[in-house]
Amino acid sequence: MKGHALPFLWARGLLAAATAWKALLLALALNAALALVVTAPLASRLHDLLDSRPAADGLAKGWDVVLGAHLIRSEPGLLGDPARLGALERGTLPLADVPRLSGPLAGLFAAGLLHAALSALLAGGFAGRFAAERERGNLAAFLADAARLGLPSLFIGLVGLAAILGAFFLFVELPRAATLSPDLRWDWERTGLSLLRLLAFLGTTGAIRAVVAQSRAALGLAKTANPFLALASGAGFVIGRPVKALLLEIAFGVTALLPLSLWLYFAPSWSGGDVRLLALLVAGQQAVVLLRIVARAAHLGAATAWMRGAREAARPAPAKIEA
């Protein structure tokens, strides 16, 4: 197998991520802490509402549609503005209304933005470490790289976000009415066109994210922290190898989502009683989130290895040294 073959790159990415395990744990801690902060007021309110109510037994095992409706109706602001929540559920919330969410949803949105920004900064650290020859697991060096490359990495992330939002508007929002039109004769036409919209969006997003990954890899490998040069380098790299870049993106996407899917499908739900089971489930959940973060970092590791290898391959061979 060639050094740049997809499985090889995938494995190299995971190995690179494993060497930065301290940084990965730091990312997990950030994620968990933010989640705790966001959900703490909601959890407290739930205790106020449910602890003294025998009807809550029906909610312990899982969601009860009827009881849940009664809960939301009696506490309309529990999750935030019900009208906007309903629109969000139906996928009809205008983008402009998202910042005006209230209650825990507003907290989630703010925390999400913060998490995205922090992740982008940390990606700078990962890019620096994966490009380094040694001390990949050194947390101090990781933080130094994050400080040095964090802002350019954030800028690259913002460019990517803008591109993804553009793709969303272009492929999902703009043709929505046309693909859901009641004038379409057959059901499969509507389904097919809707899936085509989704596929076009996912394909474009995948390409954008591949560019972002390669740009960050270029940022780490470059001597200067110039995000424009890195973006140009990343875009050029992906344009030269679009299929493989997309496949790499898909491979790490599957790597990230597989543990979550397996967990959601197979993991038991805690509905009281055994505290040891709760501890075990919490540990399992953290492992799932960690694997998602690992997949994220590993993608960058693979991108760095791939770009470095490609550059080395392109360099002219050294002249033979005569004895």
Add this chain to the structure above:
Amino acid sequence: MHRLRALLGFAALLSPALPAQAGPRVPSVASYRIEAAWDGEQKTLSGRETVTFVNRTSRSLPDALLHLYLNGFRNTRSTLSPGIPQPEGSSDFGFCELKRVALPDGTDLTRRISFAPPAGGNPDDRTLARIPLPRPVEPGETLVLEIDFESHLPRGTLRTGWKDDFVFAGQWYPKLAKATDAGWRGRPFHPSTEFFADFGDYDVTLLLPGEVKGRVAVTGRVVAETDEAAERVRVRARAEDVHDFAFAFSPRFEVKKETVAPKGLPKVDVFLFLQPDHRRSRERYFRAAREGLALYGAWLTPYPWPTLTIVDPPAGSGAEAMEYPTLITGATTWLSPSSEGEPGGLVLHELAHQWFQGAVATDEVSEAHLDEGLTSFLSARAAMRIYGAPSPVVEAFGVPIPLRSLKRPLPEGESQDALDQAAFSRSDPTLRETWRSLDDAAVRTNAYSRTALLLESVARTTGEQPLMAALKEYARRFAFRHPTTSDFLDVLGEVAGPEARDLVERGWASAGAVDYAVTSATTRRSAPPAGWVGDGPHRVYRAPAPPGPGYESTVVVQRLGEIAWPVEVEMRFEGGRKVTRRWDGRAEWRRWRITGPRLLSVVVDPRHTCLLDVNRLNDGLRTAPEPTAARAWAHRLRFLTQNLLELFALLAALPGAAL
């Protein structure tokens, strides 16, 4: 008295379901002979109808009142217009025009036509036409009107119209309003509720494109199809003892027939007109029809006609989920999951309409609860029996995804309206005429969900068998008649008892809510009495003593809603002891004091008999907190949030987790 009522109920349940007819059918009042030709280019039906009306009221009628339902689609000023999606072009509009109205002797009445909105109604509405007659139609006399008309069908958005080569013609011909002892009863075409008409016979001949030969669904039965010139086909249909006539055709229909013969009930020919891309739903349609005919036949009366036609319309045709005598429409999609009981649940609902409004022909405009409510109650029962509680289905990019871990028990989880009935039904009592209600949500909720929940609550409170026996008797007694709410309540009181009648009447007459809450539950160790005890020479002083081993518990249950409902209050004590008290629920509150073991919890209505209770969460109280449910949900929400945060990282175009 109770025993007599029980006997009556039992007798009604056992009453033989053998006769092919549900009851004595009234002689024809309004019969129609119609000949119409379809112009596929113009989307018009041009035709002539002969209406034969026999005045069986006690009143002389000086005029005739005609519904021109399609004029609801005439322009954006019609009464129907707010209920129609925003029109985009001329094809979204329709009309019904009277070209000529005459008596058999040639007297032309066309110039006399005036449009007659009820007093205070919408003057721009043209869905009711009044035609003064040269002389009144006296009781027992017959009026024959010959009418030339042109009906332009709109693109299907609401119950009637076309989509591509699929045509569903409902409310398409000039139709007499209902004659009553108080005169004609006709209302403009409203968005929510529509129909009220006299029974009669229909003889309809349609000239249609030749390609739809054998693919025409009708009220009643197609009796002849003959080829005509210019690649057209003449289709003749007949229907007896019906109060409306609808038809549908499409060259793409796949037509299937099955003869259903439920045990002990007459045979029914079921015709299914299926979209080719809905083949997967074929057996689901037939199963619903088979089981529905058997169940309703047993619960009510035998299905009263020899045919049942199910039209499966294409998605987006606007013809979904409608009921006409002997003809109903379903709704499904090519990927509709089989496990969730669709389109069976919908078919069961529309099929139940064959009894309630089809045969027991109530005034839907004024008393929609008598057909939609009874139908929702029955179809929820039937669906639960046949399919069990369905799961909610979400649709993402055209792909329906059933959420199998969730269940929607019926009728309380039937729809968002049912779940939110507490909010939507506050504006209007159910008995208010639907067109006077605040909005469509209030109408839907009151007519459908609230009535279904009310009847199910009555079944659980006063007994299922008496209520079902009352429904059976009501369906039998009023088949092919036009009962009112008071007729229904009379039968209910007679068969199911005064309590059942009283509860239904309360639920319908009030816009209020049912809400019982346990507002206080305390328990403490009981101490012996302290202070002066006894009288005269026996009076002694007892010093305060430490509490003993027993407990003194106090429970307060309050009625927070306007509607009173009899409830049970269940108190659970340490050691497994359980005490249940019954309360008629009429007072504003009730307090119980109990001594004994330590009180653990109190629940009002523990068996969930009253589904109208708007807040089940406050139905109980513990004396000590139990954090399991909140802890479990906090734990789930944290994990969900962690993954959502990762999703945000994905949106910010960070590497990994793209798919």
